[in-house]
Amino acid sequence: MIGLYQPGTSLLHRTPAGVKVLVFAALTLAIALTAGGVWTLPAAGCLTAALYLLAGLGIRPLLRQLCAARWIVLVMLVTQVIFLPVLVALTNTGRVLIVIVLAALITLTTRIPALLDATERALAPFRRFGVNPAAIGLLLALTITAIPVIGGFATAIREAQRARGAPVRLQTFVVPLLVMSLKHSDELADALTARGIE
Amino acid sequence: MNGKLIIQFESVSVEFAGRIALRDVSIALDAQRIGVIGSNGSGKSTFARMLNGLVTPTSGAVKVHGLDPVRDGKRLRRHVGFIFSNPDAQIVMPTVTEDLAFSLRGRGLTRSQVAERVASTLESIDLVVHADAPTHSLSSGQKQLLALGAILIGEPDLVVADEPTALLDAANSRKIGNRLLDEIPQQLVLVTHDLRLAARCDIVLRFESGKLHEHGDPRSVVARYERDHA
Ligand SMILES: Nc1ncnc2c1ncn2[C@@H]1O[C@H](COP(=O)(O)OP(=O)(O)O)[C@@H](O)[C@H]1O
Ligand SMILES: [Mg+2]
Numbered sequence: 524m525i526g527l528y529q530p531g532t533s534l535l536h537r538t539p540a541g542v543k544v545l546v547f548a549a550l551t552l553a554i555a556l557t558a559g560g561v562w563t564l565p566a567a568g569c570l571t572a573a574l575y576l577l578a579g580l581g582i583r584p585l586l587r588q589l590c591a592a593r594w595i596v597l598v599m600l601v602t603q604v605i606f607l608p609v610l611v612a613l614t615n616t617g618r619v620l621i622v623i624v625l626a627a628l629i630t631l632t633t634r635i636p637a638l639l640d641a642t643e644r645a646l647a648p649f650r651r652f653g654v655n656p657a658a659i660g661l662l663l664a665l666t667i668t669a670i671p672v673i674g675g676f677a678t679a680i681r682e683a684q685r686a687r688g689a690p691v692r693l694q695t696f697v698v699p700l701l702v703m704s705l706k707h708s709d710e711l712a713d714a715l716t717a718r719g720i721e
Numbered sequence: 722m723n724g725k726l727i728i729q730f731e732s733v734s735v736e737f738a739g740r741i742a743l744r745d746v747s748i749a750l751d752a753q754r755i756g757v758i759g760s761n762g763s764g765k766s767t768f769a770r771m772l773n774g775l776v777t778p779t780s781g782a783v784k785v786h787g788l789d790p791v792r793d794g795k796r797l798r799r800h801v802g803f804i805f806s807n808p809d810a811q812i813v814m815p816t817v818t819e820d821l822a823f824s825l826r827g828r829g830l831t832r833s834q835v836a837e838r839v840a841s842t843l844e845s846i847d848l849v850v851h852a853d854a855p856t857h858s859l860s861s862g863q864k865q866l867l868a869l870g871a872i873l874i875g876e877p878d879l880v881v882a883d884e885p886t887a888l889l890d891a892a893n894s895r896k897i898g899n900r901l902l903d904e905i906p907q908q909l910v911l912v913t914h915d916l917r918l919a920a921r922c923d924i925v926l927r928f929e930s931g932k933l934h935e936h937g938d939p940r941s942v943v944a945r946y947e948r949d950h951a
Contacts, residue, residue, distance in 0.1 A: 524935075528855070634853070635815040635816055635819070636816060636819055639819075664813070664814055664815055665725075665813055668812060668813060668815050670816060671855075671857035672857065673810050675857075710807055711810050711813065713770075713775055713805070714805060714810055714811035714813065717798065717802075717805075717811075718813070718828075718871065719798050719824075719875075
C-alpha cells in the first residue's frame with residue numbers, strides 16, 4: 524500500500540507534505556472523537572472519495588486501496604464480531620478502513636523524500652523527551668524500502684508452492700515468509716553496518 | 722589515509738559455535754586487485770567480512786592499513802566499501818537519490834555538496850534518468866550498480882566485493898565485473914566464482930576448507946583450481 528507515488532499537479536500534489544500529515548492527523552482525530560455519531564462514517568467516506576477525485580486520481584486507485592486492505596478488514600471484523608454487536612464492529616472497521624485509505628492518499632500524492640523530511644520535522648519537538656527523529660525517519664524509510672521486497676518474497680513463495688501443486692495454506696505460507704524476511708533483515712543489518720550505521 | 726591499504730592477517734582463525742570457518746591464515750597484501758576463489762563454505766566470505774569488522778577473529782590479528790577492523794571499525798568503514806551479492810539487501814532507502822545520499826550522512830557535508838556528489842555518482846553508474854525512481858522498480862543489474870554507486874560516493878580506499886555478480890545475468894555480470902576491475906581507482910578485494918574475473922586480478926587467493934590453500938599469479942592459481950575440480 525505504500526510507495527505508490529503517482530505523479531500529478533493537483534492541489535493535493537502541491538500541498539506541502541507537512542500540511543498533509545497534519546490534516547490527516549486532524550481528520551483521524553475527528554473520526555475517533557465522533558465515533559458514536561451516525562453521520563461520521565458516511566461523511567468521512569464522502570470526504571475521502573472527494574479527496575481522491577481532487578487528487579485527480581479517479582476512483583480506481585481508491586478501489587485498489589480498499590481491495591488491498593481487505594485482509595486487515597477481515598481480521599478486524601472477525602475478531603470484533605466475537606465480542607461486539609455487529610453494527611459496532613462494522614462501524615469500527617469502517618473507520619479504520621477510512622484512515623488507511625486516507626493514509627494511502629498521502630503516499631499516492633507525496634514523494635517519499637518529502638514525506639520523510641516532514642516526519643522528521645514533525646517529530647523534532649519530541650527530541651526533548653528522548654525521541655530521535657532521525658532514527659525514526661530512518662526506520663520509516665527502511666520500512667518503505669522493505670515492503671516491496673517482502674511482497675516479492677510472498678509472490679515467490681506462492682509461485683513455488685503452485686509450481687509443485689501444493690495448496691496455498693496459511694501455515695505453509697507464513698513460515699517461509701518469516702524465514703525469508705528474517706534472513707533479509709540479517710543481510711540488511713550487515714549492509715547498514717558496512718555503510719557506517721551502527 | 723590515502724593510497725594503498727595494506728591488508729595484514731597474522732595467524733587468524735575464526736570459529737562459529739565450535740566450527741572452524743578460517744584456520745590459521747597469515748598473509749600481507751598490497752596488490753591493487755586481489756581475487757579470492759574457493760568452493761562453497763571454504764571461508765571466502767569470512768575472510769572478506771573481516772576486512773571491515775563484520776566478522777571478528779577468534780584468534781590472531783587482522784590489520785587493514787594499521788587499523789584493527791573490530792576496534793577501529795567505525796573509522797575504518799569510511800575507507801572500506803563493501804558490496805554483497807544480493808542487490809535487494811543492500812539498498813536501504815526508498816529512492817535512488819536518497820540511497821546514494823544516505824552514504825554521506827554524518828560526514829558534515831552541506832546540502833549542495835551532497836547534491837553535487839549524488840549527481841556525479843548518478844552519472845558514473847548510468848542511473849541519471851532513474852534519479853527519483855523507487856529503488857524497488859530497478860532491475861537487478863541496476864540495483865547492483867546502485868549498490869556500487871552507494872559505496873563509491875563515499876570515496877573509499879578499498880572496495881570489498883563478495884560475489885557481486887552471483888545473482889546477475891551474463892550481461893550485467895560483465896558490466897559490474899568491468900566496473901570493478903577496470904574502471905574504479907580503488908584497491909579491490911573480489912570474491913568470485915567467475916574464474917575469468919579472478920584471472921584478471923593482480924593476485925589470487927584460493928581458500929579450501931577454511932585454509933588459505935595457495936596464493937599468487939592469477940592464471941596459475943586459477944588453472945590449478947580448475948584442474949583440481951575437473
Ligand atoms: N554466521 C555464521 N554462523 C555459523 N557458521 C558460519 C557463519 N558464517 C559462516 N559460517 C560457516 O563458516 C564456513 C565458511 O563460510 P563462508 O566464509 O561463508 O564460506 P564461502 O563464502 O567460501 O562460501 C562455512 O562452513 C559456513 O557454514
Ligand atoms: Mg560466501
